[in-house]
Amino acid sequence: MVEKIRQLTDTTNFESALKVTVASVLPVIVCSNLGIFDTGFTIALGAFLTYPADIPSNLRHKINGVLVAAFIVAGGTLLINLLHPFPFVLYPITALLLFFLSMISVYGHRANMVSFSGLLAVALAFGHLNSGAQMFAQAGLMLLGGIFYLLVSLAFHFIRPHRYTELQLAECIRLTSKYLKLRGDLWEKEAYRSKIIEKQLNLQVELNAIHENIREVVIRTRFSSGHSNQNRKMLLVFISLVEIMELALSTSFDHNKLHAKFEHHENVLRTYQNLAYNLASVLKKITKSISQNRKYESKHNLLDDLSGFEHAIRNYENELGKLQASEGVFMLTNMLHYAERQIEKIKLIERAFSDGKIETKLLKSRDKDLEKFLAPTYYPWSTFRENLGFSSMIFRHSLRMTATLLIGFLVAAVFQLENVYWILLTIVVIMRPGYGLTKDRSYQRIFGTVVGGIIAFGFLHFVHNSAVIATLTIVSMLLGFMFTSTNYKVGVTFVTMYVVFLYAMITPNVNQVIELRILDTMIGAALSFVANYFLWPSWEFLNVPSHLKKSIEANRDYLNQISLFYNNKGEVTTSYRLARKNAFIETGNLMASFQRMSQEPKSKQKQLPQIYKLAVLNHTLLSASASLGTYIQSHKTSKASTAFNIVAETVVKNLDKAIMLLNLQDIGDHENTPENEDLALRFTELKNIRTRELQEGHLDESEEFRLKMEESQLVIEQLVNLAGLSENVLKSTKRLLLEK
Numbered sequence: 220m221v222e223k224i225r226q227l228t229d230t231t232n233f234e235s236a237l238k239v240t241v242a243s244v245l246p247v248i249v250c251s252n253l254g255i256f257d258t259g260f261t262i263a264l265g266a267f268l269t270y271p272a273d274i275p276s277n278l279r280h281k282i283n284g285v286l287v288a289a290f291i292v293a294g295g296t297l298l299i300n301l302l303h304p305f306p307f308v309l310y311p312i313t314a315l316l317l318f319f320l321s322m323i324s325v326y327g328h329r330a331n332m333v334s335f336s337g338l339l340a341v342a343l344a345f346g347h348l349n350s351g352a353q354m355f356a357q358a359g360l361m362l363l364g365g366i367f368y369l370l371v372s373l374a375f376h377f378i379r380p381h382r383y384t385e386l387q388l389a390e391c392i393r394l395t396s397k398y399l400k401l402r403g404d405l406w407e408k409e410a411y412r413s414k415i416i417e418k419q420l421n422l423q424v425e426l427n428a429i430h431e432n433i434r435e436v437v438i439r440t441r442f443s444s445g446h447s448n449q450n451r452k453m454l455l456v457f458i459s460l461v462e463i464m465e466l467a468l469s470t471s472f473d474h475n476k477l478h479a480k481f482e483h484h485e486n487v488l489r490t491y492q493n494l495a496y497n498l499a500s501v502l503k504k505i506t507k508s509i510s511q512n513r514k515y516e517s518k519h520n521l522l523d524d525l526s527g528f529e530h531a532i533r534n535y536e537n538e539l540g541k542l543q544a545s546e547g548v549f550m551l552t553n554m555l556h557y558a559e560r561q562i563e564k565i566k567l568i569e570r571a572f573s574d575g576k577i578e579t580k581l582l583k584s585r586d587k588d589l590e591k592f593l594a595p596t597y598y599p600w601s602t603f604r605e606n607l608g609f610s611s612m613i614f615r616h617s618l619r620m621t622a623t624l625l626i627g628f629l630v631a632a633v634f635q636l637e638n639v640y641w642i643l644l645t646i647v648v649i650m651r652p653g654y655g656l657t658k659d660r661s662y663q664r665i666f667g668t669v670v671g672g673i674i675a676f677g678f679l680h681f682v683h684n685s686a687v688i689a690t691l692t693i694v695s696m697l698l699g700f701m702f703t704s705t706n707y708k709v710g711v712t713f714v715t716m717y718v719v720f721l722y723a724m725i726t727p728n729v730n731q732v733i734e735l736r737i738l739d740t741m742i743g744a745a746l747s748f749v750a751n752y753f754l755w756p757s758w759e760f761l762n763v764p765s766h767l768k769k770s771i772e773a774n775r776d777y778l779n780q781i782s783l784f785y786n787n788k789g790e791v792t793t794s795y796r797l798a799r800k801n802a803f804i805e806t807g808n809l810m811a812s813f814q815r816m817s818q819e820p821k822s823k824q825k826q827l828p829q830i831y832k833l834a835v836l837n838h839t840l841l842s843a844s845a846s847l848g849t850y851i852q853s854h855k856t857s858k859a860s861t862a863f864n865i866v867a868e869t870v871v872k873n874l875d876k877a878i879m880l881l882n883l884q885d886i887g888d889h890e891n892t893p894e895n896e897d898l899a900l901r902f903t904e905l906k907n908i909r910t911r912e913l914q915e916g917h918l919d920e921s922e923e924f925r926l927k928m929e930e931s932q933l934v935i936e937q938l939v940n941l942a943g944l945s946e947n948v949l950k951s952t953k954r955l956l957l958e959k
Contacts, residue, residue, distance in 0.1 A: 230386060231383055231386050232704055232705055233701050234375060234382075234383070235270075235700065235704075236698070236699075237375075237697065238270070238273070238368070238372050238375050239266065239267060239368065239700055240693065240700065241371050242266035242364070242371040242372075243266050243267050243696070244263070244693055244696070246259040246260075246262035246263045246266070246364065247259040247263050250262070261357055261360040261361060261364065262367060263364060264347075264361060264364060265289065265293065265360060265361030265362060265363060266364040266365065266367055266368035266371075267364075267368075268288075268292045268336050268339050268340050268343070268365070269285055269288045269289045269292055269336060269364065269365035270336075270368055271333075271336045272285050272287070272288030272329065272335075272336050273285050273372050274328060274332055275383060275436050276329070276435045276436060281372070282369065282373075284332075284333060285365065285372065286365075286369065287333055288332075288336040289361075289364075289365025289366060289369070290362065290365075291320075291333060291336060291337040291340065292336055292337065292339075292340040292362075292365055293359070293361045293365065295320075295337050295340045295341045295344065296340050296341075296344045296357065297354060297355065298316065299313065299341060299344035299345065299348075300344065300348055300354035300357070300358075301354065303348055303350075310625070310628070313341065314621055314625060316341060317338065317341060318617050318618070318620075320334050320338050320341070321338065321613075321617035321620045322334075322603060322606065322607075322614065322617045324613050324616075324617075325602055325603060325606045325611070325613045326602060338620070339644065339647055339648075340361075341643075342624070342644045342646075342647050343644065344640075345639055345640045346639075346641075381449050384433070384436050384437060385509055386509070387429060387432055387433050388433065388453065388456055388509065389505075389510050390506075391426070391429045391430070391433060391460055392460065392505055392506045392509070392568070393502075393506040394422060394425055394426050395426070395460055395464060396499045396500075396502035396506065397422060397499070398419060398422050398423075398464065398467055399463075399498050399561075400496065400499040401415050401422070402467055402499075403492055403495035403499060405474055406474065406488060406492035407492075408478050408485075412474065413835075416835060416838070419838070420807075420810040420834060420835070421810065423803070423807045423810060423838070424807045424808075424811045424814070427803060427807035427808070430461065430803075437454050437457055452571050456567075456571050459567050459568055461800075462564055463564045463565070464803070465799065465803075465848075465849060466557060466560055466561050466564070466849055468841060468842045468846070480546075480547055481535075481547065484535050486531060487531040487532065487534075487535050490531040491528055491531075491554055491558075493527075494527070494528050495558075497521060497524050498521065498562070500519065501517075501521060501569070502565065502568070504518070504519075505569065505572055508572060509572060514572070514573060516573065517573065521565065521566070522562065525555075525558055525559065525562060528551075528555060528558065529555065532548060532551045532552070532555065535547060535548070535551070553850075556850075557849075560849075609755065612652050612757045612762065613652070615652075615756075615757050616650075618755055619650070619750050619751065619755050620646070620647075620650055622750065622754055623650060623746050623747060623750040623754065624643055624646055627639065627642040627643050627646055627746055628643075630642065630746070636738075636742075637735065638735060638736070638739055641736055641739035641740065642739045642743040642746070643743070645664065645739065645740050645743025645744055645747070646743045646746060646747050649661055649664055649743065649747040650747040652757055653751075653759065653815050653818075653819075654752065654756060654758070654818070654819050654820070654823075655815050655817075655818025655819055656815075657747055657748060657751045658751070660744075661744040661745075661747055661748045662744075663707045664711050664740060664744055665741055665744050666708055666711075666712075667707070667708050667709070667710070667711025667714070667715060668711060668715045669737060670712050670715075671711065671713065671715025671716045671719070672719060672736075672737060674716055675695075675715065675719035675723075675733075676719065676730075678716075678720075679719070679720075679723055685724060688720050688723055688724055689720075691716070692720040692721050695716040695717035695720060696713075696717040698710075698713040699711075699712075699713035699714035699716070700714075718733075718736065719733055758816075758823045759816035760816060760824070762812055763809075763813075763816065763830055766805070766808050766809045767809060767830075767837075767881060767955075768878055768881040769809075770805040770808070770809040770837045771837065771948065771952075772805070772874075772878055773798070773801045773802040773805035773806070774806070774837060774840050774841055774844065774874065775871055775874040775875065775878070776798045777798040777799055777801070777802040777848075778844050778867065778870060779798070779871060780792070780794055780795040780798040780799075781795075781844060781848040781851065782867045782871075784848070784852070785851050786864070791852060795848075799848070806834075806841050809833075809834050810834050810838070813830055813834050816830065829951065829954060830955070832951055833951050833952065836947055836948050836951060837948070840944045840945070840948065843941050843944060844941065847934065847937040847938075847941070850934070863934065866938045866941075866942055867938070867941075869942060870938075870941045870942055871945075873945035873948065874945055874948065876949050877945075877948050877952040880952050880953060880956055881956075
């Protein structure tokens with residue numbers, strides 16, 4: 220029990236919740252003792268509203284983001300107070316302000332959270348109106364609250380400067396371990412492979428998000444604060460995790476074919492599966508040691524598993540004889556090389572978290588041009604201007620948000636509701652650009668509000684001691700903030716309890732207040748739900764072609780870089796690594812788009828199976844490309860043949876044609892063209908060479924011959940695979956557009 224509580228409290232969510240709780244509670248306690256409760260409450264409100272803008276990044280960006288949010292919160296509150304006596308000016312200006320605050324989300328995640336802070340402040344301003352000098356004092360105190368929150372956040376940062384990064388890496392290692400475990404599941408003879416691939420695609424979406432978080436912290440911190448040993452360690456671990464993912468993707472074996480090939484020698488595949496599971500198991504143990512904040516101790520030697528697999532390969536070869544076992548041995552040797560490289564990366568991570576000693580030379584050129592892997596941090600006006608149109612999802616969301624909030628004002632006026640700001644707050648918190656998330660949040664907020672109200676009233680029925688109620692208020696606030704980002708329903712339950720306990724301390728008619736809050740919450744949720752369906756909706760089927768095109772383009776660019784590397788040899792270029800990163804991200808984005816579409820009404824899930832098929836095809840294409848790229852990087856390869864280049868160019872042309880189709884361009888009839896006939900000849904040429912070499916029975920047993928045979932096997936198989944996949948992508952894209 221104690222261990223579970225410790226694990227729960229040593230998380231980034233708990234730390235964030237603790238920061239905002241401390242920054243909100245301290246001013247109230249101090250000012251209450253001085254007899255100026257209202258002052259403390261206003262400072263706490265400023266801290267609470269500034270908190271959303273505190274997202275992970277380097278110190279300079281963190282400070283800038285929180286300060287901008289603090290000024291927007293104070294400025295927005297002051298503006299509403301200034302204009303409130305003039306309704307004919309107030310509502311048009313408020314509408315423009317709401318629209319502008321919603322639109323700044325176009326500048327990325329930090330801007331989105333600053334936007335959220337501003338919208339919350341404007342909504343709450345209607346519940347805390349002042350006039351004369353008081354409104355300037357209120358704005359000043361809220362600004363002070365925002366600055367106080369920043370100081371609290373910085374204090375937490377300097378107390379444990381690297382803990383956030385460690386916990387993010389732990390989560391990244393956990394997800395990577397889970398991915399490797401799924402790769403192991405694929406080796407089950409009766410595995411439900413389509414379901415496993417779907418789980419892998421969903422995991423890739425999560426991994427893309429956490430990779431981006433870690434890049435922001437580790438790489439930006441490296442450039443701003445120098446090359447400390449701790450930062451080098453974190454960077455090396457992160458790069459290794461990215462490489463592990465690429466290696467995992469590169470194991471694009473035909474499992475059915477392998478099971479058929481080794482039908483009478485299943486032990487060799489079971490040995491490999493055991494090795495694959497242990498790769499995942501070791502990473503999981505590293506995650507546990509980081510989460511428990513203790514030094515990692517290796518209790519399992521992966522090299523023993525590797526030796527066991529080598530022994531299984533030798534037994535297989537001895538049973539069948541070298542000639543008959545040759546092709547199978549080549550297949551197994553490729554799997555062995557994959558495992559060796561994975562173990563090399565995992566051993567490096569083990570060393571980083573055991574003795575902590577990392578040699579600078581291990582980074583080699585892998586930390587070159589790292590700034591190019593980060594999203595740009597400048598905010599040009601042109602980005603804002605380009606999004607002022609209905610083709611932009613953010614523009615439509617901003618219009619919808621503004622219109623819904625104005626309708627909220629209207630509903631409150633018509634039905635003479637006292638606390639319009641509760642309706643506005645509910646709309647701001649619930650409404651998201653996509654229908655699916657808004658729908659889920661609407662249900663969860665209503666559920667959490669009702670359940671939280673019932674639980675809180677139950678406590679208040681038996682508890683009347685003000686000190687106990689104050690303690691329950693603080694605990695509920697802490698738990699509410701902690702769970703909001705991971706389990707919204709639970710988070711809302713605790714936040715509602717916190718509000719009930721707070722009102723119980725400051726107002727006698729708490730029952731009426733909470734009844735009105737539940738009513739306002741239901742009105743806000745209903746308005747959000749209806750608006751997302753009818754007001755400029757952003758149905759995902761409208762966005763899928765764009766995500767599909769970007770995914771195909773990213774896979775094409777990655778394959779081009781692999782082809783260039785195979786032809787030119789040398790070191791892996793920054794362009795290659797950027798193309799690889801982009802291919803991972805865009806393939807994940809396509810799957811995320813499919814996930815959002817699957818949450819929408821059935822009538823809007825247009826061609827859902829076809830879109831899923833294309834998402835899987837793009838993932839498989841990326842896997843095959845990664846397999847080819849990884850092999851070329853890790854082996855001394857021979858000169859690329861003309862046949863290789865012809866086939867690679869044909870794959871790229873197929874992907875180009877799919878992109879042209881998505882751009883609504885005519886590609887003509889690509890069947891039975893001279894290009895395809897030439898491709899068929901090239902495949903025949905490649906296969907004949909390989910068949911002839913195999914038939915020679917390995918008369919030349921030199922290491923050079925063995926390596927060339929391995930290269931021939933893998934490169935030809937992947938070219939055949941890539942060509943088939945690119946054809947399927949093209950055909951499926953055609954079908955998608957024809958069935959519209």
